[in-house]
Amino acid sequence: MxxxxxxxxxxxxxxxxxxxxxxxxxxxxxxxxxxxxxxxxxxxxxxxxxxxxxxxxxRSKADLFFDVHLCGMAMDIGAVREAMSEGHDPLEQLYHMAVGHLTVIISNIAYQRVAVQGLEMHLTGATTPKQMKTLKQILLLRDEYEGLFASKIEEAMAAGQVPQQNTRLTVKAFLGSLNWTTIWYRERRNQSKEDRRKLVYEVATFALRGLGARVR
Amino acid sequence: MxxxxxxxxxxxxxxxxxxxxxxxxxxxxxxxxxxxxxxxxxxxxxxxxxxxxxxxxxRSKADLFFDVHLCGMAMDIGAVREAMSEGHDPLEQLYHMAVGHLTVIISNIAYQRVAVQGLEMHLTGATTPKQMKTLKQILLLRDEYEGLFASKIEEAMAAGQVPQQNTRLTVKAFLGSLNWTTIWYRERRNQSKEDRRKLVYEVATFALRGLGARVR
DNA sequence: CAAATACATACTACCTAGTAGGTTCTTTGC
DNA sequence: GCAAAGAACCTACTAGGTAGTATGTATTTG
Missing domain, CATH: 1.10.10.60 (Homeodomain-like)
Structure with missing residues (x-):
């Protein structure tokens, strides 16, 4: 381990x-x-x-996959819940949430890629009846996770830190810019701590700005 | 057809x-x-x-997959190349490019999801030697595609329309917010033309703002 | 020492990529 | 207008790989 x-x-x-x-x-x-x-x-x-x-x-390959998926999501939720209370206003908190999510992604790229795979699978509906329970559990976690960001974005809107917009669509784009990291990110040999910090900062800043926030 | x-x-x-x-x-x-x-x-x-x-x-399942992938990318490049000349400045052109990309995605969701799948596959390096040629071709197209956005972003930076930033990372986040649409978007029965227009507008606006542009 | 835990071994049944050869339809050369 | 050639399929098959099971064995635990 x-x-x-x-x-x-x-x-x-x-x-x-x-x-x-x-x-x-x-x-x-x-x-x-x-x-x-x-x-x-x-x-x-x-x-x-x-x-x-x-x-x-x-019991089955699917059960194993689900467990990996669940753990991946649990990592995300853990990091983001923790970050939610850092910072003094909704926008600062959103930044810390984004940084937390990105940090989990690049630190546990395998689990996070599996979680994305799972995301894509549900939509195709390719499971046996017995696994439905676990599936519901995953979808619930996913909704909870997305809800954390959505509600915080609405707080920022209410506080006038970002312009009014369609939260449902915006949160997809927001998480998209973060989650896409699972697709292109590779661990490299000559990658310094500073490189990773830069990556996290740049992508998180993009996401915040995407909401219409004035960053730096 | x-x-x-x-x-x-x-x-x-x-x-x-x-x-x-x-x-x-x-x-x-x-x-x-x-x-x-x-x-x-x-x-x-x-x-x-x-x-x-x-x-x-x-000749093989892989060849068939590659062809779907290639066509998907060709659709993207076609739409984006066309959009590049619309608009009077780099930022307007970037907006049209994003709209073009998103429109292709929601109009050809199957091809676009396959293209994303292909993206994920290359990284794992799961192909026979003979398919390497097609693979190179795909990677070339992908780089060309990303390059279209990257160079336009740098034009916008040079024109002072967006702040200085790391293009390599930013273009990933930019395309991420757009491409993530392939993951969550579903065709719905009660979906009006207006709904789709709204989706495209909202996500494209997010991407533009992500660069640090002042949008509307 | 009995029973349960934590594995390994040795299978089976099934699914699927790819092939070989036959059939029908269309084109082409004269 | 027609034969020959080839294009565009279909049928029937094989070989290989894999999920899952049944059973055996060693080690720990009560």
């Missing part, structure tokens, strides 16, 4: 280390090949074990 | 109608299930034919 993971251990609930290792390997495999193309054996290979271990902890 | 498709027929080059029908069905199937999960039989079912027809026109 890496330090990065430990830092977000709240997202893993009460799992033991063995299960967390499985989740990390699954996130890696799903990121590399996608849900459909990644096999359970791929996950096992990353761990240097066999299927047996995975099926001992998870 | 639908009217919408005919409107972007330039993207299809000199294909005959039968091949275009296959492409449309493939775009639909790949959108619904993703590249890995969608089978050639799925595509054939949509057309009401058998595999034979598809393999008569395409």
């Amino acid at each position: 890496s330090d990065v993971m430990r830092a977000h251990s709240a997202a893993f609930g009460d799992m033991d280390d063995s299960k967390i290792d499985i989740l990390n390997a699954a996130a890696e495999a799903f990121m590399r090949k996608g849900f459909a193309a990644a096999s359970i054996d791929d996950v096992a290979d990353i761990l240097g074990c066999t299927k047996g271990r995975i099926y001992h902890h998870y | 639908s009217d919408v498709m005919r409107a972007h027929s330039a993207a299809f080059g000199d294909m005959d109608d039968s091949k275009i029908d296959i492409l449309n069905a493939a775009a639909e199937a790949f959108m619904r299930k993703g590249f890995a999960a969608a089978s050639i039989d799925d595509v054939a079912d949509i057309l009401g034919c058998t595999k034979g027809r598809i393999y008569h026109h395409y």
